[in-house]
Amino acid sequence: MFAPVYFDHNATTPLAPAVLEAMLPWLTAQFGNASSRHEYGRAARRAIDEARARVAAAVGAHATEIIFTGGGSEANNLFIKGASACLRPGLLAVGATDHPCVIKPAEQLTQRGWLLRKLAVDGEGRIGTENFLATLAQKPGIVSAMLANNETGVLQDLPALAEPARAAGAWFHTDAVQALGKIPVDFRALNAAGVHAMTLSAHKIGGPKGAAALVLDKRVELEPLIAGGGHERGLRSGTENVAAIVGFGVACELAVHGMAEAAPRLAALRERLERGLLEIGAILFGAGAERLPNTAYFALPDFDGETLVAQLDRAGFAVASGAACSSANPEPSHVLRAMGVAPELARGAVRVSLGAANTAGQVEDFLKTLQATVAKLRRLTAIAV
Amino acid sequence: MAYSVKVLDHYENPRNVGSFGKEEEGVATGMVGAPACGDVMKLQIKVGKDGVIEDAKFKTYGCGSAIASSSLVTEWVKGKTIDQALDIKNTQIAEELALPPVKIHCSILAEDAIKAAVADYRKKHGEH
Amino acid sequence: MLNLPIYLDYSATTPVDPRVAEKMIPYLVEKFGNPASRSHAFGWVAEAAVEEAREEVAKLVNADPKEIVWTSGATESNNLAIKGATHFYSGKGKHLITVKTEHKAVLDTCRELERQGFEVTYLDVKEDGLLDLEAFKAALRPDTILVSVMFVNNEIGVIQPVAEIGQICRDKGIIFHVDAAQATGKVTIDLSTLKVDLMSFCAHKTYGPKGIGALYIRRKPRVRLEAQMHGGGHERGFRSGTLATHQIVGMGEAFRIAREEMDAENAHIRKLRDRLLKGLSDIDQVFVNGDMEQRVPHNLNISFAYIEGESMLMAIKDLAVSSGSACTSASLEPSYVLRALGREDELAHSSIRFTIGRFNTEEEIDYAVKLLHEKIGKLRELSPLWEMVQDGVDLSTVQWAAH
Numbered sequence: 001m002f003a004p005v006y007f008d009h010n011a012t013t014p015l016a017p018a019v020l021e022a023m024l025p026w027l028t029a030q031f032g033n034a035s036s037r038h039e040y041g042r043a044a045r046r047a048i049d050e051a052r053a054r055v056a057a058a059v060g061a062h063a064t065e066i067i068f069t070g071g072g073s074e075a076n077n078l079f080i081k082g083a084s085a086c087l088r089p090g091l092l093a094v095g096a097t098d099h100p101c102v103i104k105p106a107e108q109l110t111q112r113g114w115l116l117r118k119l120a121v122d123g124e125g126r127i128g129t130e131n132f133l134a135t136l137a138q139k140p141g142i143v144s145a146m147l148a149n150n151e152t153g154v155l156q157d158l159p160a161l162a163e164p165a166r167a168a169g170a171w172f173h174t175d176a177v178q179a180l181g182k183i184p185v186d187f188r189a190l191n192a193a194g195v196h197a198m199t200l201s202a203h204k205i206g207g208p209k210g211a212a213a214l215v216l217d218k219r220v221e222l223e224p225l226i227a228g229g230g231h232e233r234g235l236r237s238g239t240e241n242v243a244a245i246v247g248f249g250v251a252c253e254l255a256v257h258g259m260a261e262a263a264p265r266l267a268a269l270r271e272r273l274e275r276g277l278l279e280i281g282a283i284l285f286g287a288g289a290e291r292l293p294n295t296a297y298f299a300l301p302d303f304d305g306e307t308l309v310a311q312l313d314r315a316g317f318a319v320a321s322g323a324a325c326s327s328a329n330p331e332p333s334h335v336l337r338a339m340g341v342a343p344e345l346a347r348g349a350v351r352v353s354l355g356a357a358n359t360a361g362q363v364e365d366f367l368k369t370l371q372a373t374v375a376k377l378r379r380l381t382a383i384a385v
Numbered sequence: 386m387a388y389s390v391k392v393l394d395h396y397e398n399p400r401n402v403g404s405f406g407k408e409e410e411g412v413a414t415g416m417v418g419a420p421a422c423g424d425v426m427k428l429q430i431k432v433g434k435d436g437v438i439e440d441a442k443f444k445t446y447g448c449g450s451a452i453a454s455s456s457l458v459t460e461w462v463k464g465k466t467i468d469q470a471l472d473i474k475n476t477q478i479a480e481e482l483a484l485p486p487v488k489i490h491c492s493i494l495a496e497d498a499i500k501a502a503v504a505d506y507r508k509k510h511g512e513h
Numbered sequence: 514m515l516n517l518p519i520y521l522d523y524s525a526t527t528p529v530d531p532r533v534a535e536k537m538i539p540y541l542v543e544k545f546g547n548p549a550s551r552s553h554a555f556g557w558v559a560e561a562a563v564e565e566a567r568e569e570v571a572k573l574v575n576a577d578p579k580e581i582v583w584t585s586g587a588t589e590s591n592n593l594a595i596k597g598a599t600h601f602y603s604g605k606g607k608h609l610i611t612v613k614t615e616h617k618a619v620l621d622t623c624r625e626l627e628r629q630g631f632e633v634t635y636l637d638v639k640e641d642g643l644l645d646l647e648a649f650k651a652a653l654r655p656d657t658i659l660v661s662v663m664f665v666n667n668e669i670g671v672i673q674p675v676a677e678i679g680q681i682c683r684d685k686g687i688i689f690h691v692d693a694a695q696a697t698g699k700v701t702i703d704l705s706t707l708k709v710d711l712m713s714f715c716a717h718k719t720y721g722p723k724g725i726g727a728l729y730i731r732r733k734p735r736v737r738l739e740a741q742m743h744g745g746g747h748e749r750g751f752r753s754g755t756l757a758t759h760q761i762v763g764m765g766e767a768f769r770i771a772r773e774e775m776d777a778e779n780a781h782i783r784k785l786r787d788r789l790l791k792g793l794s795d796i797d798q799v800f801v802n803g804d805m806e807q808r809v810p811h812n813l814n815i816s817f818a819y820i821e822g823e824s825m826l827m828a829i830k831d832l833a834v835s836s837g838s839a840c841t842s843a844s845l846e847p848s849y850v851l852r853a854l855g856r857e858d859e860l861a862h863s864s865i866r867f868t869i870g871r872f873n874t875e876e877e878i879d880y881a882v883k884l885l886h887e888k889i890g891k892l893r894e895l896s897p898l899w900e901m902v903q904d905g906v907d908l909s910t911v912q913w914a915a916h
Contacts, residue, residue: 011547015541
């Protein structure tokens with residue numbers, strides 16, 4: 001069977017076998033509703049409690065700080081909308097390269113009297129301190145800046161942002177969906193530095209789709225996004241998705257335990273990949289900043305990203321052009337635009353995001369395939385011209 | 386709801402269930418709680434001429450913890466004088482049965498039942 | 514050999530049908546792609562599965578697949594429908610109507626809208642649990658923008674007259690939302706004839722997985738909503754967030770099975786329900802809550818007078834049943850649904866909900882009947898209320914020393 005090489009781990013990841021094994025009982029014999037008081041229900045409740053402890057342990061949080069949601073987008077919406085509903089409308093600042101599920105709810109708030117500031121980034125995708133301090137001087141109520149970017153993998157220096165933000169009196173949230181499992185994420189330390197809330201998601205770390213969490217400092221008051229029944233301390237109602245939550249717990253544990261070994265391995269693969277990309281004439285995005293070890297984001301001048309990924313797919317490599325969530329959007333990536341990349345070049349963007357099963361051989365094959373694809377496309381264009 | 390071993394024991398094998406004949410000598414009754422609250426406890430004590438509680442019986446409409454609390458109290462009051470019976474505190478009941486916080490009211494009700502039964506005894510026997 | 518405890522709580526949640534689990538697993542393993550990934554086959558395979566499931570959901574309720582939007586469950590669907598439509602149509606009015614026996618997901622959402630300045634009428638139900646259509650008509654106002662009534666009640670299983678309510682709403686141009694979480698696979702739902710604008714569904718009450726639901730949003734005449742979750746613009750902008758492919762596939766398969774097997778299954782379940790009711794009919798002071806005709810066959814909600822519900826649950830721990838609804842059973846309050854029926858406190862506190870489903874057997878029902886006979890006798894021996902009633906005391910005349 002033809003099995004394409006999966007190089008799109010920032011979009012979603014395959015389930016770790018141990019995660020599937022942990023989930024299966026909760027999709028079959030152990031089917032109780034965790035709110036039921038009989039043994040079927042109590043067993044489900046215990047499994048959720050255990051998963052909550054695992055997720056909390058993975059990020060150095062307390063179990064009572066974990067609010068399970070149905071996905072990362074929901075967790076981000078919950079914080080942005082939920083926290084704003086408890087504050088008087090004022091200034092709201094979000095990273096210009098943040099995920100749409102942070103930026104869009106923030107834009108919605110402008111209809112409720114909030115003023116939105118998108119925090120400018122430098123050419124490498126890092127939020128500039130000077131501009132940021134100027135924004136803080138205007139006392140924003142809420143600041144949200146992602147820990148690791150889904151397209152570039154670029155990391156924000158959260159303590160450097162959160163400490164002055166706290167001094168300015170803002171609630172500080174970070175979307176850590178892409179960071180979890182790839183770099184150490186320590187909510188206790190971040191919280192001490194002024195981060196009040198953090199979004200995590202299962203399906204980016206070898207867990208299932210349908211489970212995520214908002215880690216929340218209990219001093220922050222939130223309005224729920226989904227009301228009815230009072231689950232998750234009243235902050236997220238709805239029958240718990242036991243199987244996915246159990247999978248999330250195990251995935252967190254595995255990802256964090258495996259990180260010490262996986263991160264340097266992925267970094268070495270990525271280094272080899274990027275060396276090859278540069279030889280082919282690629283321009284790398286965000287490579288000058290601290291980044292996730294698994295992500296390479298590049299463009300080949302004069303080549304359209306959509307065309308390249310289509311060719312690569314046919315040749316057996318699953319990669320992304322821009323973010324998975326906005327792939328339907330023909331506009332060039334808002335992340336690259338914010339970094340000041342020219343639209344023509346941004347349209348060429350291709351993202352390779354590596355994961356556990358990827359090998360050095362696959363990277364070598366990919367580089368050869370890309371080179372051949374480029375050569376072929378060049379010939380075609382030459383003929384067309 | 387996970388119940389402690391002691392609650393389960395009293396619930397499965399409640400002690401001293403029943404009622405005394407109304408005309409029996411030295412019998413006093415305490416009835417506390419209300420159907421609207423989900424618990425009604427009836428505690429009866431049979432007091433000897435020396436003021437010592439010779440026997441006790443109960444009937445309870447309520448959850449397992451309420452049944453266990455009243456069953457336990459019937460055991461505890463036996464052999465005590467009515468004054469000593471009044472020294473039984475809800476905290477002792479709650480501790481003995483390892484009641485969870487949401488069930489503390491059951492132990493309070495059991496303490497109230499003792500007070501009500503003693504009050505009924507004193508009323509019938511002309512004590513202040 | 515009976516497997517204890519016997520599960521008789523199918524309205525709290527159902528087991529995943531083995532056929533559903535089997536269909537889901539490939540989407541947890543080799544077909545793990547993100548359906549939003551447009552650049553490779555992993556994404557396309559997932560997207561195709563999502564669309565196939567959408568067709569199955571649509572088919573069960575005779576709707577167009579384009580009218581189905583995925584959510585995380587009925588609670589989210591109810592929130593999206595009620596808040597989304599109310600906000601969108603807030604220019605037309607500020608009044609909503611719902612019913613006191615609705616699920617918390619509807620009631621709490623309405624409370625939230627009240628805090629935002631909307632006005633909500635919470636209609637009483639009749640003693641049989643059904644909505645009084647005349648009372649409903651009388652509650653309508655010129656500024657009523659939305660009506661929300663559940664199809665099948667989760668606690669007492671009664672079927673509300675949604676066809677009639679829908680016609681009244683349509684005539685007046687009022688948006689009509691129906692929570693159908695407890696209805697799929699139990700009653701026929703034909704959205705080509707029902708005048709329903711928005712309908713909430715979930716998978717885990719119909720032998721599908723937890724964590725997935727859907728909202729039906731009518732296209733003709735078109736109903737508009739304000740999205741409640743923003744982001745990547747999934748689900749045509751109605752609901753952003755990565756779609757959980759395996760759960761969606763599970764819901765599609767569960768709804769396909771429901772469509773194909775509903776008639777035979779309901780006959781089986783009705784037989785078991787009648788057997789249970791007959792088995793209990795010789796016990797004194799036993800009351801069925803809710804109408805027996807306008808009711809799904811799966812549900813039997815019974816008050817065993819003078820026995821408190823929780824002690825009853827403890828006594829019959831070989832039966833997995835519930836007192837009150839699963840969502841509220843952490844509290845000590847008696848069921849608000851039974852209170853709305855006008856049940857006296859001691860009956861409301863004494864109710865047990867038996868909900869029967871696909872995998873129950875006659876043997877299980879017979880075991881339940883035998884166990885109930887034993888335990889009711891024992892608990893009534895313990896009950897001071899039972900004793901008083903036997904002595905001829907009218908409990909309503911007693912002055913209770915409430916604590």
